Amino acid sequence: MRKKFIAGNWKMNTTAIGAELLAAAVVKGLGGDTSVTVAVCPPFPYLFRVGQALAGSPVGLGAQNCYHEKAGAFTGEVSPEMLVDAGCRYVILGHSERRHKMGEADACINKKTHAALAAGLQVILCVGETLAERDGAKTDQVLDTQITAGLEKITAELLAKMVIAYEPVWAIGTGRTATPEQAQQAHVTIRKRVAQLCGPAAAQALVIQYGGSLTPKTADGLLCQPDIDGGLIGGASLKPEEFLAIVAAAKKVP
Ligand code: PEP
Numbered sequence: 001m002r003k004k005f006i007a008g009n010w011k012m013n014t015t016a017i018g019a020e021l022l023a024a025a026v027v028k029g030l031g032g033d034t035s036v037t038v039a040v041c042p043p044f045p046y047l048f049r050v051g052q053a054l055a056g057s058p059v060g061l062g063a064q065n066c067y068h069e070k071a072g073a074f075t076g077e078v079s080p081e082m083l084v085d086a087g088c089r090y091v092i093l094g095h096s097e098r099r100h101k102m103g104e105a106d107a108c109i110n111k112k113t114h115a116a117l118a119a120g121l122q123v124i125l126c127v128g129e130t131l132a133e134r135d136g137a138k139t140d141q142v143l144d145t146q147i148t149a150g151l152e153k154i155t156a157e158l159l160a161k162m163v164i165a166y167e168p169v170w171a172i173g174t175g176r177t178a179t180p181e182q183a184q185q186a187h188v189t190i191r192k193r194v195a196q197l198c199g200p201a202a203a204q205a206l207v208i209q210y211g212g213s214l215t216p217k218t219a220d221g222l223l224c225q226p227d228i229d230g231g232l233i234g235g236a237s238l239k240p241e242e243f244l245a246i247v248a249a250a251k252k253v254p
Helices: 016-030 044-054 080-085 096-101 106-118 131-135 139-150 180-198 200-205 216-223 240-252
Strands: 005-009 037-041 060-063 090-093 122-127 162-166 207-211 230-233
Touching: 005 090, 005 207, 005 240, 016 037, 016 044, 016 240, 037 090, 044 060, 080 106, 090 106, 106 122, 106 139, 122 139, 131 139, 139 180, 162 180, 180 200, 180 207, 180 216, 216 230, 216 240, 230 240
Parallel strands: 005 037, 005 230, 037 060, 060 090, 090 122, 122 162, 162 207, 207 230
Antiparallel strands: none
16 A cells, blocks of 8 residues: 655745745644655755754655765755755655756666665656657657666665656646546556566555646545555645645545
């Protein structure tokens, strides 16, 4: 039985005070409930501050990216070890905004994944097709390529420290959510490919989140799908009442 996992990706939003207030509101709203795994991923400069607001709560701290080296002359980069030092449990890698706006390729994302896992972080690896790829009936092919390359040299043991987020690019920040059927189908494709790469038991245990304009309105339909194990939430994670409503929807699923 996979535990549902709801994570908030705050992207390049909030201020120091705003981040602290947002984290505090999530902590307060969640209380001590651990029936759903919950995490928030603020921008780098606010990690410490948000970590303090989360202290003693079940809400995990995550970052939105990292570099694959431990330390050295890499101006502007942040290592996985630094994230651990800052109190992070998770790191999002391969987000479509990094793939498409910063030009990150699968090989680079795989390097980062290995480095993050070696440092002790849990990786939320994002995959997903563009609208042109979906319209061209290439969704399965794209997911296959991204999963195969993203999981290169990832053993079943390492996979146990990973989550995959299916995030169709056309649904991210657009208000256009994938239908529960579209998302479920993509999640099945991902799980099948992971089973071929890491074995059926590891694939069955893998948490696969859906991400892309997930809101309290669409949460029930998506989260009750058998292969949708949670959500990676962008816009709605900036509003504590919306984020908490999505967590509540995840709790309702038996
Ligand atoms: C995301 O950034 O991972 C995301 C899913 O964004 P949104 O919920 O705003 O579409």
